[in-house]
Amino acid sequence: MSRIERRFAALKAAGRTGLIPFVTAGDPLPDAVVPMLHALVAAGADLIELGVPFSDPMADGPVIQHASERAIARGVGLHNVLAWVAAFRETDNETPIVLMGYLNPVEMYGYAEFAEDAVEKGVDGVLMVDCPLEESHVLEPLRAVGLDQILLASPTTTEKRLAALSEAAAGFLYYVSFAGITGAAQLSTGDIAERVAGIRARSKAPVAVGFGVRDAASAVAIGAFADAVVIGSALVDRLSGATSADDLAGRAHDFLAPIRAALDAR
């Protein structure tokens, strides 16, 4: 059983909704990434999506674009991200980490080399935003070493594609709650609930829902029908501007802990 499978099995057994924060690796403080990850876990994260900065993040809204730009300006690259994961693993061997980003950095690193290094450093899965199922042959070297390719489903996904995605899903299936970019406005949870119920009924993997979750209220609303909720832009926005590792850890805790509490009180 992989770390991701173990984590979702434990959540299910405990009747809890998973909480998945997204942070951009290297923003705001490249020197404090590892304590930031530990702070997220301490505040209740069940799994962490760690964003690999990319210069052309086509599916991201301004908050994550700017976080990427800041990290890139400080020279953050994929090798830094892997080193941070390795450092995190020194004291946390249980919390799954999924790298989220775009293909070109992995392409330049080399798929086979990346696969080997990622597994060795303790990465559990990758979510390549610009790699749909139809092109995922390029990620075969990653799957071959046991990394989960996290697939996305969206409101525009047809039933036929959904069947293929549900079949191929590994780790968890990430349902993008609306057609748009990360960090955009609001959710109409009623529409999403029905759709997610349908996906959960047929998907082998658990279903996490993201895009538009920004606080305890929206997390609880989504958590009512999802296996896990993903919170990205609102968290990245809250963390930006932190001036020290302690400040960063404090902000992570203050943002995430109430959401964790609300999800558990449901």
Add this chain to the structure above:
Amino acid sequence: MTEIADFHAYPDAHGRFGDYGGIYVAETLMEPLAELTAAYEKLRTDPAFIAELDRDLKYYVGRPSPVYHAERLSKHVGGARILLKREDLNHTGAHKINNTVGQALVARHMGKTRIIAETGAGQHGVASATVAARMGLKCVVYMGAVDIERQKINVYRMRLLGAEVVPVTSGSKTLKDALNEAMRDWVTNVADTFYIIGTVAGPHPYPQMVRDFNAIVGREAREQVLEQFGRLPDVITASVGGGSNAIGIFHAFLNDRDVRLVGAEAAGDGIETGRHAASLTAGKPGVLHGNRTYVLSDANGQIVETHSVSAGLDYPGVGPEHAFLKDAGRADYVGITDDEALEAFHLLARTEGILAALESSHAVAQAIKLARELPKDGLVLANLSGRGDKDVHTIAEREGIEL
């Protein structure tokens, strides 16, 4: 090198040109792209659609554009005969209108009411605003803040045509960022919006669709050269940024193996300086803007900022079909520096009375180089893809002249 039996057989059903192309986009765009592919596949062979397109190209765009024998330029160079395919004479002044007229018709058939586009030099933005105005569609053009500054006239032209020009301030604030922003708009507003991509890049079916709409350039040129000179040209040159004018003129000649095809990329200050936009000459295969192609990126895989005096060539990727033609050995891609392009611009202006776009001046510069190497009865055909009126401020500024 792979032996290709029929260059016209690409892309395949997955939108791939050999190892290149494909559909590298977020899940949300997969279905909209599938719908577009289905609509386009139906229309491209529909006689009524073809007739509609032909009518627009003839009466609205002003096709066919002539192939002009630049005799004084040829004489001055002292080599082979240089021929110019005059795409600068089209309505709106460049080849870009061939594609926007076509995609606007597709948009109308799909019932879309809003057009979005990205633009670098502004030519594609103008061509999109033009067809949107003609069809009464709302039009939003995304343009890098840096490009807006260096192409003020085209920005104003777009506004005169009723388009909203949205400055893009993310990343390098140029064409690539405008494309990202247009894609973000499309993913959000896909129900009523048609995204007119201006070059042969992006996810399938765009590289194919944009090529098909521009391929009329090569079809006409092939007939015209045969008619005027009794044979095919020895070599064809075209500038390559994203690569739409180049694929447009190359495509009809791809299976004429004796016709040499040469794409002129923007070498900017010189490939060795790193300040250039020569993706095929100096880049590596990667993934950008929805397709696998040659890209300019650093060791971390970040797309690098490019440089060219010509905003339309200032792009760190290139259409996947060009990547395929390069690897197959069917076309050669070389760099032309800013200085070489400007020299060609002036020479063409003085010998032929034609102000070429800075983009097209790269093709002319390469044609001049090749003409020198060929005998006097040789034929070099250059795609004069656009007119230079939009660039006069850039040229004046570069040469220290106050207007």
